[in-house]
Amino acid sequence: xxxxxALLKDAKPGDRLKIKKDEETxxxxxxxxxxxxxxxxxxxxxxxxxxxxxxxDKNTEVExxxxxxxxxxxxxxxxxxxxxxSTISILGTGGTIASYVExxxxxxxxxxxxxxxxxxxxxxxxxxxxxxxxxxxxxxxxMRPEDWVTIADRVIELFQEGSEGVIISHGTxxxxxxxxxxxxxxxxxxxxxxxxxxxxxxxxxSSDAHLNLLAAVEMAKSDHPGVYVVMHESMSDKxxxxxxxxxxxxxxxxxxxxxxSINDEPVGFVDPETGEVDIEERPKKGEDENIKRKGSMExxxxxxxxxxxxxxxxxxxxxxxxxxxxxxxxxxxxxxxLIPALEEIIDEGLPVVMxxxxxxxxxxxxxYSAGRELKEAGVIFAGDMLPETAMVKLxxxxxxxxxxxxxxxxxxxxxxxxxxxx
Amino acid sequence: xxxxxALLKDAKPGDRLKIKKDEETxxxxxxxxxxxxxxxxxxxxxxxxxxxxxxxDKNTEVExxxxxxxxxxxxxxxxxxxxxxSTISILGTGGTIASYVExxxxxxxxxxxxxxxxxxxxxxxxxxxxxxxxxxxxxxxxMRPEDWVTIADRVIELFQEGSEGVIISHGTxxxxxxxxxxxxxxxxxxxxxxxxxxxxxxxxxSSDAHLNLLAAVEMAKSDHPGVYVVMHESMSDKxxxxxxxxxxxxxxxxxxxxxxSINDEPVGFVDPETGEVDIEERPKKGEDENIKRKGSMExxxxxxxxxxxxxxxxxxxxxxxxxxxxxxxxxxxxxxxLIPALEEIIDEGLPVVMxxxxxxxxxxxxxYSAGRELKEAGVIFAGDMLPETAMVKLxxxxxxxxxxxxxxxxxxxxxxxxxxxx
Numbered sequence: 001x002x003x004x005x006a007l008l009k010d011a012k013p014g015d016r017l018k019i020k021k022d023e024e025t026x027x028x029x030x031x032x033x034x035x036x037x038x039x040x041x042x043x044x045x046x047x048x049x050x051x052x053x054x055x056x057d058k059n060t061e062v063e064x065x066x067x068x069x070x071x072x073x074x075x076x077x078x079x080x081x082x083x084x085x086s087t088i089s090i091l092g093t094g095g096t097i098a099s100y101v102e103x104x105x106x107x108x109x110x111x112x113x114x115x116x117x118x119x120x121x122x123x124x125x126x127x128x129x130x131x132x133x134x135x136x137x138x139x140x141x142x143m144r145p146e147d148w149v150t151i152a153d154r155v156i157e158l159f160q161e162g163s164e165g166v167i168i169s170h171g172t173x174x175x176x177x178x179x180x181x182x183x184x185x186x187x188x189x190x191x192x193x194x195x196x197x198x199x200x201x202x203x204x205x206s207s208d209a210h211l212n213l214l215a216a217v218e219m220a221k222s223d224h225p226g227v228y229v230v231m232h233e234s235m236s237d238k239x240x241x242x243x244x245x246x247x248x249x250x251x252x253x254x255x256x257x258x259x260x261s262i263n264d265e266p267v268g269f270v271d272p273e274t275g276e277v278d279i280e281e282r283p284k285k286g287e288d289e290n291i292k293r294k295g296s297m298e299x300x301x302x303x304x305x306x307x308x309x310x311x312x313x314x315x316x317x318x319x320x321x322x323x324x325x326x327x328x329x330x331x332x333x334x335x336x337x338l339i340p341a342l343e344e345i346i347d348e349g350l351p352v353v354m355x356x357x358x359x360x361x362x363x364x365x366x367x368y369s370a371g372r373e374l375k376e377a378g379v380i381f382a383g384d385m386l387p388e389t390a391m392v393k394l395x396x397x398x399x400x401x402x403x404x405x406x407x408x409x410x411x412x413x414x415x416x417x418x419x420x421x422x
Numbered sequence: 423x424x425x426x427x428a429l430l431k432d433a434k435p436g437d438r439l440k441i442k443k444d445e446e447t448x449x450x451x452x453x454x455x456x457x458x459x460x461x462x463x464x465x466x467x468x469x470x471x472x473x474x475x476x477x478x479d480k481n482t483e484v485e486x487x488x489x490x491x492x493x494x495x496x497x498x499x500x501x502x503x504x505x506x507x508s509t510i511s512i513l514g515t516g517g518t519i520a521s522y523v524e525x526x527x528x529x530x531x532x533x534x535x536x537x538x539x540x541x542x543x544x545x546x547x548x549x550x551x552x553x554x555x556x557x558x559x560x561x562x563x564x565m566r567p568e569d570w571v572t573i574a575d576r577v578i579e580l581f582q583e584g585s586e587g588v589i590i591s592h593g594t595x596x597x598x599x600x601x602x603x604x605x606x607x608x609x610x611x612x613x614x615x616x617x618x619x620x621x622x623x624x625x626x627x628s629s630d631a632h633l634n635l636l637a638a639v640e641m642a643k644s645d646h647p648g649v650y651v652v653m654h655e656s657m658s659d660k661x662x663x664x665x666x667x668x669x670x671x672x673x674x675x676x677x678x679x680x681x682x683s684i685n686d687e688p689v690g691f692v693d694p695e696t697g698e699v700d701i702e703e704r705p706k707k708g709e710d711e712n713i714k715r716k717g718s719m720e721x722x723x724x725x726x727x728x729x730x731x732x733x734x735x736x737x738x739x740x741x742x743x744x745x746x747x748x749x750x751x752x753x754x755x756x757x758x759x760l761i762p763a764l765e766e767i768i769d770e771g772l773p774v775v776m777x778x779x780x781x782x783x784x785x786x787x788x789x790y791s792a793g794r795e796l797k798e799a800g801v802i803f804a805g806d807m808l809p810e811t812a813m814v815k816l817x818x819x820x821x822x823x824x825x826x827x828x829x830x831x832x833x834x835x836x837x838x839x840x841x842x843x844x
Contacts, residue, residue, distance in 0.1 A: 140755075141755035143730050250780050253752055302731070303731065305749065307725050308566050309725065311721075330562065336561065336564050358675045387727075
């Protein structure tokens with residue numbers, strides 16, 4: 001086996017190298033060794049922002065072009081911002097998409113400035129006038145409902161300051177929850193808000209960060225108002241899917257095409273290379289003068305997973321909350337002996353919303369007697385709404401001065417479809 | 423519009439009719455009007471067990487062949503049981519698959535006897551020597567862990583009494599939970615146990631009950647020991663999929679092809695018409711002398727759905743349980759500020775198991791710091807196990823006199839796969 005170390009000699013992450021292997025020549029910046037890369041994989045970041053993983057073997061030649069210090073100086077001079085292009089804000093909240101390889105040390109950091117981001121993704125400056133800021137740097141699983149409100153407020157300011165579109169870079173774990181929250185919180189939205197993340201961090205050869213970000217830029221420049229999630233559509237790099245913020249779910253722990261629209265088609269697709277945006281007919285971008293935040297988020301809502309082990313105590317525990325969303329079985333069921341306990345809670349004024357753990361399809365309180373009992377007990381059946389979206393929506397509905405059931409049954413941002421005939 | 427009632431005149435459900443429409447002629451037993459059928463749909467049960475829905479229009483002719491009383495008498499004489507065929511037990515637990523149209527009254531009842539079932543599905547008697555019994559008649563959502571133990575015990579007796587295979591008819595809502603439970607409870611299983619249900623009740627024109635049941639019979643006759651779920655593979659009636667009992671999940675509220683193998687391929691397929699069973703290489707059927715029930719079910723296990731609204735109180739509530747399964751976000755995460763509360767519970771001796779709400783993919787406690795913290799706190803990462811399967815397995819593991827973590831990490835019935843490289 002060829003030792004990667006022997007080939008690289010004194011080259012350090014951040015150094016600019018030229019690597020020849022077989023018929024191919026690659027020139028780019030050496031990335032740090034990633035713990036999930038194979039033992040002899042050398043990762044270069046090419047000038048267009050792509051990472052490439054090269055398997056070192058006896059036919060591999062490595063040539064040092066520039067040490068990292070000099071490379072960093074040249075990079076700093078190279079990026080021109082075209083002031084005539086659309087202003088797109090890129091709001092960092094954490095996650096790995098906007099991480100940046102510091103050329104001096106080779107360490108990977110979250111992008112803190114426009115420069116950081118542009119060094120990693122120089123193509124962005126060719127496509128828009130980027131305005132980058134880091135709102136906070138949180139792991140996706142650390143995101144709390146109050147953070148959604150903070151993000152919403154900053155998005156509104158960015159539009160008021162003249163952005164044509166806002167991109168939110170976000171960890172993928174709870175990106176669907178945040179997308180749903182912004183869909184409800186942002187009232188009068190007339191421009192695109194695009195959440196984007198990466199399933200493989202940007203220092204890995206297989207990273208999807210670069211292409212997802214380019215696709216997000218194109219969507220943010222488009223004239224389709226709304227809150228969207230833009231991520232790889234398949235394992236291939238050829239297109240990214242644009243999902244409605246209320247209908248999207250992370251359906252795989254690690255694949256690049258983990259995000260899927262549930263009970264809905266993606267709104268459209270973006271080719272990250274050509275920049276082509278192929279979107280169904282949607283309302284056109286308008287003026288953003290009316291954008292404002294509607295409501296806030298009541299954190300005390302529980303998401304209860306119905307199952308054969310669920311007990312009366314589990315239901316009673318929910319008394320400490322302001323509302324409950326149940327991910328029921330099938331068409332929206334739960335153990336029937338628990339219905340009286342649920343009814344008591346509803347009588348005390350707690351809204352209880354029913355969704356399905358099947359994820360696909362729609363709940364229906366009319367088909368079976370158990371459903372009818374739940375409906376009679378006052379449970380709100382939430383159609384084909386995702387359990388997570390229903391939870392976020394209930395958190396929001398509880399902060400409005402409106403009838404909660406009426407709000408839950410109303411289609412605000414494409415989250416709710418009336419029962420469809422199949 | 424043509425009135426269905428005018429066409430049917432005095433015909434009652436249970437009567438044998440001949441209906442001509444356009445070029446087609448249908449002969450069969452009139453089914454009750456179903457509330458979900460269109461206004462002018464007449465449903466006939468044909469002699470082969472299929473239901474057909476015929477839209478009544480001005481070209482439709484209805485002829486009475488026999489009144490229900492006479493039809494019932496003829497039916498009773500018609501079914502011959504071939505004593506030389508394999509004995510297949512059909513154990514009713516509820517659900518709509520084994521419902522039976524009483525020819526005298528036209529009412530739909532759960533099948534209580536072999537005769538009931540055979541009148542509805544005469545083809546079964548051509549394929550095996552059926553032994554039908556109704557263990558109980560519960561809605562799927564009423565099924566509790568103690569019921570899984572009751573079913574397991576009866577399955578063991580049926581094998582000891584000479585059955586070659588056991589079919590369990592079951593409501594679809596929690597069929598996956600029951601299938602997982604039987605996979606763990608039945609030790610030394612050397613013959614097939616097949617769970618089957620229907621997404622559309624057997625009095626509806628679109629019912630999948632008949633074909634699913636035929637496919638289940640073929641699988642139960644096969645020489646592949648194990649616990650399986652057999653249901654429609656697609657919207658078409660051409661094949662049914664055979665799913666491993668620990669890897670299957672109801673993924674749609676109403677479609678006939680709602681059941682999917684997650685993180686696994688179906689074990690194989692059955693053509694319900696031809697009876698052809700196409701199964702991957704598996705252990706062959708053996709003697710059942712060693713079959714016995716291993717362990718039981720500890721009901722006090724909670725299934726916690728990680729989300730941005732989860733609180734310390736939710737974690738503390740779990741103290742009243744004997745174990746917790748978390749459906750974490752992404753690779754198996756939860757809000758990190760809750761880890762200390764979780765650690766306290768683990769220190770008190772409660773096992774905590776991590777799965778992913780993504781459903782697809784595998785949890786991994788090594789990739790991100792949050793995962794490492796959870797691992798250090800003592801959380802058991804359950805690989806690619808479904809959250810529901812992990813819950814059932816933990817209920818079972820808690821009743822064994824063995825180390826719970828060791829049991830959870832061990833592959834008992836195909837539920838657990840070591841981390842796969844993608």
